Structure formats: C-alpha cells, structure tokens
Amino acid sequence: MLAVEIIAKKRDGFELSTEELQWLVSEYLAGKVPDYQMSAWLMAVYLRGMTVSETVALTEVFLASGQQMDLRSLPRPTVDKHSTGGVGDKTSLILAPLLAAAGLIVGKLTGRGLGHTGGTIDKLESIPGFTADLSDAAYLQNLRNIGLSMIGAGPTLAPADKRVYALRDVTATVGSFPLIASSIMSKKLAGGAEHIVLDVKYGRGALMPTVAAARELAEAMMSIGQHFGRKMSAILSNMNQPLGYAVGNSLEVKEAIDVLQDRGPQDVRELVLALGAELMVSTGLSVDNASAQKRLEQLLASGAAWEKFLQFVELQGGDPHYLLEPSLLPTSSQQFTLVSAQTGYVAALDALCIGQCAVKLGAGRIQQDSEIDKAAGIVLLKKQGEAVQRGESLAILHGNSQELLLQVAPEAIRAWQFTEQRPEPQPLIAATLRP
Numbered sequence: 001m002l003a004v005e006i007i008a009k010k011r012d013g014f015e016l017s018t019e020e021l022q023w024l025v026s027e028y029l030a031g032k033v034p035d036y037q038m039s040a041w042l043m044a045v046y047l048r049g050m051t052v053s054e055t056v057a058l059t060e061v062f063l064a065s066g067q068q069m070d071l072r073s074l075p076r077p078t079v080d081k082h083s084t085g086g087v088g089d090k091t092s093l094i095l096a097p098l099l100a101a102a103g104l105i106v107g108k109l110t111g112r113g114l115g116h117t118g119g120t121i122d123k124l125e126s127i128p129g130f131t132a133d134l135s136d137a138a139y140l141q142n143l144r145n146i147g148l149s150m151i152g153a154g155p156t157l158a159p160a161d162k163r164v165y166a167l168r169d170v171t172a173t174v175g176s177f178p179l180i181a182s183s184i185m186s187k188k189l190a191g192g193a194e195h196i197v198l199d200v201k202y203g204r205g206a207l208m209p210t211v212a213a214a215r216e217l218a219e220a221m222m223s224i225g226q227h228f229g230r231k232m233s234a235i236l237s238n239m240n241q242p243l244g245y246a247v248g249n250s251l252e253v254k255e256a257i258d259v260l261q262d263r264g265p266q267d268v269r270e271l272v273l274a275l276g277a278e279l280m281v282s283t284g285l286s287v288d289n290a291s292a293q294k295r296l297e298q299l300l301a302s303g304a305a306w307e308k309f310l311q312f313v314e315l316q317g318g319d320p321h322y323l324l325e326p327s328l329l330p331t332s333s334q335q336f337t338l339v340s341a342q343t344g345y346v347a348a349l350d351a352l353c354i355g356q357c358a359v360k361l362g363a364g365r366i367q368q369d370s371e372i373d374k375a376a377g378i379v380l381l382k383k384q385g386e387a388v389q390r391g392e393s394l395a396i397l398h399g400n401s402q403e404l405l406l407q408v409a410p411e412a413i414r415a416w417q418f419t420e421q422r423p424e425p426q427p428l429i430a431a432t433l434r435p
Helices: 003-011 018-029 035-048 052-064 091-101 120-124 136-146 159-170 177-190 211-227 249-260 266-282 289-302 304-315 351-360 402-415
Strands: 078-083 105-110 148-152 195-202 231-238 334-339 344-349 377-380 393-399 416-419 429-433
Touching: 003 018, 003 035, 018 035, 018 052, 018 159, 035 159, 035 177, 052 159, 052 177, 052 211, 078 091, 078 177, 078 266, 091 105, 091 120, 091 148, 091 249, 091 266, 091 289, 091 304, 105 120, 105 136, 120 148, 120 249, 136 148, 136 304, 148 304, 159 177, 177 211, 195 211, 195 266, 211 231, 211 429, 231 266, 249 266, 249 304, 249 377, 266 289, 266 429, 289 304, 334 402, 351 377, 351 402, 393 402, 402 416
Parallel strands: 078 105, 078 195, 105 148, 195 231
Antiparallel strands: 231 429, 334 393, 344 416, 377 393
C-alpha cells in the first residue's frame, strides 16, 4: 500500500477498508508515514467524513494499539460514564460512589483537565494523600472489594490515538465527528465496562455548540459502542452556563461533598440522577428510570453514597479527615468579589468565559504538564434566571495573589449578561438517547 493512494481515496470520498486504516496508522506509528501525509489524510477525513464502518475500524485500530482492561471476572455488572467535558462538571465524583453503593462496579480510567474543562483526577488529587497511580492488580482488587476505583489514564491507553490527536490539534482537524468519536470511544472501550452512559454537552462551554451537533456525536459514539457489544445510552446536557456553583478543583470537591450529603445544587443533582438512572436500567437493577432515580435518591438520603466515597478515597491513600472537615481542603490565600453594576435578572452566564478565567487563576492548565493551583477557581453566586440588585455579589474569585485576581476580574465579570425581565429557564437535559 501507499499512503498517497489512501489519502487520494479519502479525498475523493471513497470508503477506506479496515486493512487500509490499520496499515496507515501502524505505518505512521512506525515512522514510515510522515506527519505531512497523515495531516493530509486527516484533512481529507475532516472534509469528506467517514462511514460508520470506517469509524468503527479506526476505533478498533486505536483500541488495539494499547492496553485494555479485562473486567469480565468481576462479580457484578460493570459500568462507566463519559463526559465530553464542561465547566464545573463534578458529576463523576458523585455518580461513581452512588452507583457503587447501589451494587454496581464502577471502574474509571480518567484524565486530567486541559484548557477550560476540568479533570476528575485533578479534583481528586486536591484531597491530601489521594493517588490515582495504582497498579492494575490494585485497581481490580479495589473494584472487587468496594465496587469503585478511579485511576489515571496512562501512556499505554490507546497510544495510537494520542499520536494522531497531537497532529489533529495543530492541523485544525479536531472538530471532525468521526475522529472525535473514535478517539473518545477507543479510550472508553479500553476501560472494559459493559454498560456505558455518555454525557454529551452542548453550548458555550462545550465541545459541541448545539443540541444537533451533540446528538450527531452521541449517535456516532453509541454506534461504536454497540458494535463492540457494549450497552449504550447518552444524555445531551446544557453547558451554556457552568454546572453547579463551584469551578475549580478543591472547590468542586467541596460541592460534590454537599451533594453526597444530600444537599448541593439542584442542577448537579439532576444530572447525576439522570445519568445514574440510565445505568441502573441498563444493568437491570431497576425496571425504569423513575424507580431508578427513587433508589438513587434513597442512597443519597441514607448516607450510603457518602460512606462509599469516604471508603474509596481512603483506599486510594486520601485522608478522610479532609472530607469530614472540608474547610481543611486546599483554600486560596486571596479572594476577590465581583459585584453587579446593575439591577435585573441574569439573562446568561457564559460558561466558556468562566472556564477560561478559572484557568487564568491557576485552576486549569494550557499544556498537559503545567502545574495547577488546587485551591484556585470561582464560586458563582448568581446564575441564569436569578434576580440581582445593583451592588450585589455575583461571584468570588479565588487565587494566590490580589494582583492576579485584579487582572482576571474585568474579564470574568463580562460572563454575566442582564435583562429587565426574568428570562425563560433553559432545560439542563435536552434529550436522552437510547438504541
């Protein structure tokens, strides 16, 4: 085979065979197909798209390039959740122990944040002592013992995808739906769970700008999962404004603790229950979503989910004393309060702006190896639809110096838009997709 022939075939809109895709990726990894030819192929895919068969084949190539977890020996149904990334999204911190308390096995190979979206591992590592660096044997033992473990997605997880993604990032081809779907699903399938729910976000703070785009991506990922024998469903959730009120690593852990203790923001709770119900029904633990949500609400009210979270953190080296006294978690040395210059209602709260400002405060990273400030972030006080008086507080910025806070404040306050009339509330969940 020749790379130029494969590039031309895709450029002209023809379907590539599994053998051609396997050859192209393997030769690229071996250094025999140069970056400029792979870049040309990526642009051809971006412009021409891929069929379902091609997308499945590419996913299989990525998946086969690295380590795959085998969870088949575990005694109960195995489940996982994937989010396409958002601002203030701490659902995994709550959903995973909640489902484990319900009797499911939740194993997550999860990552760190990059850009304006936060990472679950970063949040957990704001708990002193917590480690996501476990051996495979320790990870599987935790799953057997308590039904829950989360570890970092290492370099052996779909390495072919990592190489290709690095090229997509610098060739303006990140936005290709087949490439996004195969990238996400190769890593999710490597985790080994039988039942997977997708949280595909849309809006200002999301990868997908619209509900229609989110639906298209969700359907592509569900098709891939079904081909590999997984039971799939997806929820399309609104990321025009941040989820919850806390944005930043230790700040989000504190908010997750509130929800696990049967308090916390209603939107976070609503999304957690909706995602959890999908997996409860998929695994047969509940007959329908209504009874599933009722069961999950009981596990929050009884403290069972909270106890499971404490157990999980302690097993992975974290000091539970910091969870029992959340005020001891990393706290920024400086705060600055944003104040409204007008009276009215919050018409919109720009999630992307808030996420970018949190990164500038130190809560996120621009490059994968950047250091983060675990205490930095933003606590929102007013969100879409809420009434505001002139001089009332909108949010509190958390950082390590007043100079930094003063630099970020003018940009952050532009995230709020106001109106004289109370706006119509936006639904948190636009749709639920099932096969």
